[in-house]
Amino acid sequence: MKILIVGGAGREHAIALAFSRSVYSPKIYCISEMINIGIKKIVDASGGEYFRGNINNPEEVAKFASKVDLVFIGPEEPNFHGVPDKLEEMGIPCIGANKAVSEIEMSKATMRDIQWKYKIPGRLWYKKFKNFEEAIPYIEEYAESIALKPARQAGGKGVKVIEDFQVYLQDEKRKIKKQHAESIVKEYMKDYDLEYKLLIEERVWGPEYTLQCFTDGRTVLPMPAVQDNKHAFDGDLGMETGGMGSISCGRTIKYGIDSDISILTEEEYWKSVEIVRMMVEAIQKETGKKYHGVVAGQMMLTSIWGPTIIEMYSRFGDPEAANVLTILKTDIVEICEAIIDERLNTIKAEFEEKAVVVKAVCPEGYPNNRNLAKNHPVKIDNENGILFASVDIINGKIVTGGSRIVECIGIGNTIPEASLIAEKLCHNVKLEDGWRTFHRSDIGSEKSFRRRLELANLAREIYQYRERKGLLGRKIIWIPGKGLMEVG
Amino acid sequence: MAGILGIYLFDERWDVFNFGVYGLLALQHRGQEYAGLEVFGKLKRNKVAGFGLVENVLVNKVSGNVCIGVVTPSVEDTQPIELDDNTSLVIDGKITKIEGYRWDYGLSYNENLRRAFKGDCLEEFFSKCKGGFSYIAINNELKMVAGRGGLGIKPLSLGKMGFEGGIVASETCVMDIIGERVPISPAENIEPGNMMIFTPLSAYMTQCEICKEKAYCSFEYVYLARPDSYINDIPIYRVRRRIGEILAEEGMIDADVVIGVPETAIPFAMAFSNITGIPVEKGFEITGKRIRSALRPNQIERLKGIQLKLNVISEVVRGKKVILIDDSVVRGNTLANIVYLMKEKGAKEIHVRIGSPAIVSHCPFGVEVPPEDELIGRHLSDEKIAEVIGADSFKYLSIEGLIEAIGLKEEELCLGCFNGSYPEGLI
Numbered sequence: 021m022k023i024l025i026v027g028g029a030g031r032e033h034a035i036a037l038a039f040s041r042s043v044y045s046p047k048i049y050c051i052s053e054m055i056n057i058g059i060k061k062i063v064d065a066s067g068g069e070y071f072r073g074n075i076n077n078p079e080e081v082a083k084f085a086s087k088v089d090l091v092f093i094g095p096e097e098p099n100f101h102g103v104p105d106k107l108e109e110m111g112i113p114c115i116g117a118n119k120a121v122s123e124i125e126m127s128k129a130t131m132r133d134i135q136w137k138y139k140i141p142g143r144l145w146y147k148k149f150k151n152f153e154e155a156i157p158y159i160e161e162y163a164e165s166i167a168l169k170p171a172r173q174a175g176g177k178g179v180k181v182i183e184d185f186q187v188y189l190q191d192e193k194r195k196i197k198k199q200h201a202e203s204i205v206k207e208y209m210k211d212y213d214l215e216y217k218l219l220i221e222e223r224v225w226g227p228e229y230t231l232q233c234f235t236d237g238r239t240v241l242p243m244p245a246v247q248d249n250k251h252a253f254d255g256d257l258g259m260e261t262g263g264m265g266s267i268s269c270g271r272t273i274k275y276g277i278d279s280d281i282s283i284l285t286e287e288e289y290w291k292s293v294e295i296v297r298m299m300v301e302a303i304q305k306e307t308g309k310k311y312h313g314v315v316a317g318q319m320m321l322t323s324i325w326g327p328t329i330i331e332m333y334s335r336f337g338d339p340e341a342a343n344v345l346t347i348l349k350t351d352i353v354e355i356c357e358a359i360i361d362e363r364l365n366t367i368k369a370e371f372e373e374k375a376v377v378v379k380a381v382c383p384e385g386y387p388n389n390r391n392l393a394k395n396h397p398v399k400i401d402n403e404n405g406i407l408f409a410s411v412d413i414i415n416g417k418i419v420t421g422g423s424r425i426v427e428c429i430g431i432g433n434t435i436p437e438a439s440l441i442a443e444k445l446c447h448n449v450k451l452e453d454g455w456r457t458f459h460r461s462d463i464g465s466e467k468s469f470r471r472r473l474e475l476a477n478l479a480r481e482i483y484q485y486r487e488r489k490g491l492l493g494r495k496i497i498w499i500p501g502k503g504l505m506e507v508g
Numbered sequence: 509m510a511g512i513l514g515i516y517l518f519d520e521r522w523d524v525f526n527f528g529v530y531g532l533l534a535l536q537h538r539g540q541e542y543a544g545l546e547v548f549g550k551l552k553r554n555k556v557a558g559f560g561l562v563e564n565v566l567v568n569k570v571s572g573n574v575c576i577g578v579v580t581p582s583v584e585d586t587q588p589i590e591l592d593d594n595t596s597l598v599i600d601g602k603i604t605k606i607e608g609y610r611w612d613y614g615l616s617y618n619e620n621l622r623r624a625f626k627g628d629c630l631e632e633f634f635s636k637c638k639g640g641f642s643y644i645a646i647n648n649e650l651k652m653v654a655g656r657g658g659l660g661i662k663p664l665s666l667g668k669m670g671f672e673g674g675i676v677a678s679e680t681c682v683m684d685i686i687g688e689r690v691p692i693s694p695a696e697n698i699e700p701g702n703m704m705i706f707t708p709l710s711a712y713m714t715q716c717e718i719c720k721e722k723a724y725c726s727f728e729y730v731y732l733a734r735p736d737s738y739i740n741d742i743p744i745y746r747v748r749r750r751i752g753e754i755l756a757e758e759g760m761i762d763a764d765v766v767i768g769v770p771e772t773a774i775p776f777a778m779a780f781s782n783i784t785g786i787p788v789e790k791g792f793e794i795t796g797k798r799i800r801s802a803l804r805p806n807q808i809e810r811l812k813g814i815q816l817k818l819n820v821i822s823e824v825v826r827g828k829k830v831i832l833i834d835d836s837v838v839r840g841n842t843l844a845n846i847v848y849l850m851k852e853k854g855a856k857e858i859h860v861r862i863g864s865p866a867i868v869s870h871c872p873f874g875v876e877v878p879p880e881d882e883l884i885g886r887h888l889s890d891e892k893i894a895e896v897i898g899a900d901s902f903k904y905l906s907i908e909g910l911i912e913a914i915g916l917k918e919e920e921l922c923l924g925c926f927n928g929s930y931p932e933g934l935i
Contacts, residue, residue, distance in 0.1 A: 181670055183688060188530055192523050199521050251671065253711040256693040259518055260671040384709050388518070392709070458710055471694070 021046040024085050026075050027094030028052025030409035030427040031338035034345040036062045038352040051075055051084050054421050058408030078106035085112050099334050100126045113360045117334035120307035125334040129171045129216040138302040142295050142328035149218040152205040159197050165223040168200050170208040171216040176262050178208035181223055224322040226479035227283050227472050230340045231292045231317045234355055236364040237310040240297040244271050246340040254462045261387045265463040267435050268343040269375035276434030277373045283476045292319055292327040312359050323482035325493045339378040339427045346429055347372040374431050377438040377464035380424040381449045384456040390422035397452040405429045405445050439464030509875045510600040511535025513577040514644035514654050516706040517673035520550055520573050527686045528575040532562045534685040539579035546588050546596050547572035576644050581876050589618050591625040594648040600678055601641035601662040601873045604934050635716035639934055640873030644676055652706040659723040659931050660700025661873050661922050663739045667695040674711055679737035697741045723922035723931040727875055729914050730864040731772055731835045750913035751863045752779025759861045759903040764828040767791030772835040776863040792818040814842045826854035836864045840884035844897040857900040865907045869928040
């Protein structure tokens with residue numbers, strides 16, 4: 021059996037590892053723009069081949085795919101570019117959301133439209149704009165605490181969340197909102213020919229979590245919830261990144277395997293699964309296409325809705341993939357085959373009862389000055405427990421690619437225990453030229469977990485109060501002179 | 509003492525100025541004589557500073573995405589201090605020693621700092637400094653370094669502004685006013701000897717000194733900090749409430765009404781009342797602006813402050829036995845004035861209780877305490893003080909009571925102004 025993995029980041033390394041554990045001992049092939057040394061070792065050991073190529077070009081991927089039995093697509097961009105569609109056309113089994121259904125990730129506007137059209141719970145209030153001029157009066161008059169997003173998924177870049185609560189700082193915040201709305205349209209969206217360019221959403225707060233699922237279009241098979249950490253620096257400080265590390269334990273992000281304490285309740289977990297299932301159903305209905313692949317809700321337990329969708333992924337999260345794939349007991353080949361045959365309902369996805377903490381190590385310059393972060397030679401003392409992420413091999417040397425260098429995986433009985441293990445691994449990663457690296461030492465720490473728990477409890481108290489009062493997701497305001505209005 | 513602030517917003521498009529102004533406004537209680545704000549942007553640097561209150565001094569907006577700011581209670585303490593052409597510093601407290609540098613007492617404090625600094629790397633320089641201080645320094649490369657001296661005498665906390673940046677400030681109340689709202693990411697205490705570093709590319713905490721010993725300033729808890737702040741992770745309000753309760757245990761006397769001298773002593777009075785059942789009342793009405801009278805630079809100004817701030821409401825005191833609670837007594841003359849005003853309005857008896865022990869010593873770390881020969885508590889007994897101020901009885905909080913109220917161990921506190929004993933090797 022031959023498997024082609026499309027993509028060469030930490031997520032794909034985790035996918036490759038899962039395949040290498042399969043009892044079917046598949047030959048593993050990989051295609052990506054940079055050569056990921058970690059994946060390459062797995063590929064070589066399995067007797068496969070590693071190709072350097074453009075993963076967003078369906079023809080190019082198809083050329084290599086013609087030799088294999090199954091293709092597994094890691095990142096979102098090949099989905100958006102119709103790689104799965106091309107493979108389907110050629111009759112090559114593929115795990116990856118096709119172009120039509122991956123619209124739930126690619127177009128944040130479509131995602132919200134569908135959520136409202138089908139009245140799927142956890143829908144945030146939003147407004148979409150074709151140009152930034154249209155958004156300006158809106159920002160000036162109404163938009164207070166908001167998230168400004170490019171209407172298309174752009175590698176997580178370009179999102180800005182501004183809390184505009186303090187009226188005495190309003191002028192500064194409005195100015196930034198307007199400037200950023202303009203740069204979303206003019207910079208982040210300039211390469212994309214889409215009707216809507218800019219999305220403004222209400223800003224919400226609460227603990228975030230990612231719910232990743234396999235789906236064959238008929239069944240949604242959920243994996244344990246994972247909590248990512250988006251801030252670049254310790255203590256949730258600094259710019260938004262693709263993810264600096266993630267924690268998981270059991271389905272509901274428990275403190276430890278024997279603990280009753282968890283970030284989510286069972287009920288919230290299953291509500292979230294239902295939301296993702298409804299999204300899959302809705303996008304299939306809208307497009308008439310089948311969803312074969314991985315789907316994930318990047319969610320938040322908010323005070324207004326409880327489980328709420330922030331964004332949808334048409335693939336595994338990165339680094340969240342490592343949390344679940346590391347402890348996946350069920351053979352991934354069997355899961356893939358069930359997806360292709362659309363009999364995922366017969367599969368039980370089993371996971372080891374372990375706490376997993378993943379920490380990314382990054383070169384300084386990430387995330388906003390990637391050119392500075394690029395091309396630094398990497399030295400790793402011990403590769404055990406380490407996934408390679410944005411690295412390349414140039415002239416026989418492993419160098420940084422500008423994004424996260426590696427993801428270190430700690431496994432333990434409690435999250436803080438797993439965190440300490442991951443923390444130790446982070447110290448094995450150095451850049452030979454002395455360029456500074458950084459990672460989040462606080463991810464999964466006792467203090468960080470407690471804080472998330474407090475946040476969850478607070479959000480829960482408020483959303484449950486709203487639920488009792490029949491106010492869930494509703495926004496009722498009194499406009500002096502006009503009267504009572506319900507928004508949304 | 510001073511209130512210090514540093515705001516680091518990564519996105520160059522931000523105008524940080526007003527964040528600085530409102531942040532300093534939240535620290536205004538730490539100094540009302542001088543305010544300064546220096547704003548940094550790409551290839552630019554502008555300072556606004558002067559004598560007076562934040563709202564009067566910081567009026568001309570300058571642009572930039574990073575700033576440091578300060579308020580001080582002394583016209584002699586003007587900051588930011590220029591360590592050299594590239595580097596500015598705001599500091600709360602005093603550096604008393606610098607390793608490898610011989611202090612020249614013929615020179616000014618600032619000049620000593622400049623000579624010792626000599627263009628050093630910021631992290632290295634501050635790891636050589638000893639004393640009771642917290643600092644925020646920044647250079648033209650937009651490297652901002654903020655930290656606490658080894659014993660943690662002065663406070664410093666770290667707050668966040670979503671994905672936009674970070675804030676360091678003397679007190680956590682600043683984060684409530686200009687930062688992200690709790691509970692998303694609450695302000696954090698910066699541990700003694702630690703240093704928070706911001707550069708355009710990163711933000712990280714380093715430990716430059718391993719601190720086995722601590723000497724947190726106890727006066728912060730009694731008087732200096734705002735009741736909505738946390739100092740060393742301890743909520744100030746909790747300490748103030750506890751002080752009121754302990755005062756009731758230590759100095760209970762039968763009375764008709766409890767009155768706190770605004771603003772600091774109000775929580776003491778409320779807690780005193782709650783535990784004794786003696787009703788608490790509003791005893792005073794204010795005329796004009798709220799000024800921290802004890803921090804005014806001279807006696808006339810202080811009395812002016814008191815008389816305008818504290819017009820006694822006759823109805824509350826006439827014919828009553830009053831327990832009057834104040835936060836501290838320095839020279840005793842403002843308190844004498846208050847007692848006099850109350851008796852004039854018909855109070856039958858006045859029993860003064862003070863929410864801190866007697867101040868007996870001058871602070872070497874910059875808390876504005878007058879020379880020791882002016883300190884009434886150093887020289888007179890409780891009974892004598894009662895006579896001097898015209899009260900029926902007078903009692904301080906005990907030092908043990910204060911320690912209990914703060915809830916830390918005695919060896920973790922600097923109680924120097926109350927017992928004359930300061931951390932060793934610093935002075």
